[in-house]
Amino acid sequence: xxxxxxxxxxxICQRGTSLTxxxxxxxxxxxxxxxxxxxxxxxxxxxxxNQGSEATYESGFVIDKFPISRPNLTFSTLTVSNMSPExxxxxxxxxxxxxxxxxYFGPGTRLTxx
Amino acid sequence: SxxxxxxxxxxxxxxxxxxxxxxxxxxxxxxxxxxRQNSGRGLVHxxxxxxxxxxxxxxxxxxxxxxxxxxxxxxxxxSRAADTASYxxxxxxxxxxxxxxxxxxGTKLTVNP
Numbered sequence: 048x049x050x051x052x053x054x055x056x057x058x059i060c061q062r063g064t065s066l067t068x069x070x071x072x073x074x075x076x077x078x079x080x081x082x083x084x085x086x087x088x089x090x091x092x093x094x095x096x097n098q099g100s101e102a103t104y105e106s107g108f109v110i111d112k113f114p115i116s117r118p119n120l121t122f123s124t125l126t127v128s129n130m131s132p133e134x135x136x137x138x139x140x141x142x143x144x145x146x147x148x149x150x151y152f153g154p155g156t157r158l159t160x161x
Numbered sequence: 162s163x164x165x166x167x168x169x170x171x172x173x174x175x176x177x178x179x180x181x182x183x184x185x186x187x188x189x190x191x192x193x194x195x196x197r198q199n200s201g202r203g204l205v206h207x208x209x210x211x212x213x214x215x216x217x218x219x220x221x222x223x224x225x226x227x228x229x230x231x232x233x234x235x236x237x238x239x240s241r242a243a244d245t246a247s248y249x250x251x252x253x254x255x256x257x258x259x260x261x262x263x264x265x266x267g268t269k270l271t272v273n274p
Contacts, residue, residue: 078260089249090204090264137201143260148192148211148253150262154203 049074049144051153059159060130067126068156070140075120080141080150081113090139096123130160166265167250173271180237182268184250185230191253193226194262195235198247207235207248242274 050073060066070079078097082090093113094102102115116124127134140153166185174180184193192211196204208224210217210233217224223236237244247269251262 080261084201089266090251092261092263095261139203141262147209149206149209150194150251150253150260151206152196152204155201157201 048149049076049142049151051140051142051151053138053140053153053156055156056154057157057159059161061161062131064130065126065128066130066158067124068138068140068158070123070125070153072121072142074145076142076145077120078143079117079123081115081123081125082139082141082152084137084139084155086135093125093138127158130158132160134158135160167248167268169268170266171269171271173273174240176240176242176272176274178240178272180240180244180270180272182235182248182270184233184235184265186233186250186252186254186263186265187231188252188254190228191255193224193233194251194253195222195224195233196249196251198249198267200246204249237270240270240272242272244270245272246270 052071054069081093084090092105093108094104096102096115096117098117098120114126137155137157139155143150168183194209195207198204210224210226221238226233247267249264249267251264255261
């Protein structure tokens with residue numbers, strides 16, 4: 048299995064500001080995934096982050112709004128830029144385990160935008 | 162669009178009863194994974210079932226997969242109050258090594274003591 052930590056666990060932010068969420072994995076992984084879960088909803092994939100290349104964004108998500116860094120094989124950051132109340136969600140980092148198809152999730156970052 | 166659709170959306174049962182949740186999907190898959198989420202926290206992985214498997218067990222959990230009907234079910238036997246959570250199915254239909262999962266809307270299970 049993979050152990051994933053995220054920082055911060057929660058935050059309350061003002062409209063128009065930006066927040067950077069960190070994701071740390073206990074083993075080297077090729078791909079890291081960022082998901083969003085809006086209140087009462089399911090998870091939606093924002094982007095896939097590969098080390099050494101630009102992230103691949105899903106339809107409806109753009110790099111200017113959700114810039115992602117992937118400096119090495121165990122770490123990634125997601126920034127939520129120019130936030131509005133509609134960005135209030137749980138943001139989750141995910142990786143696939145080594146030698147397995149199982150995908151593991153971090154504890155999530157609960158973001159509230161006022 | 163969402164690949165998986167769970168039903169029911171909400172389920173309320175008494176402790177000791179069995180809970181069955183269903184998931185339907187639209188395209189061919191490599192595998193299907195079930196997750197539990199307690200009160201908006203992180204997701205806990207429960208079971209992965211591959212497209213060539215029909216049934217898997219893990220403790221009180223039983224998962225079936227019917228690829229001809231593009232559906233899966235999660236059965237929790239002898240439920241406990243601690244099983245109260247939201248349950249999601251997620252399908253891996255990735256091609257070319259993308260490893261993406263697509264999640265269903267989830268079933269909110271309440272187990273009453």
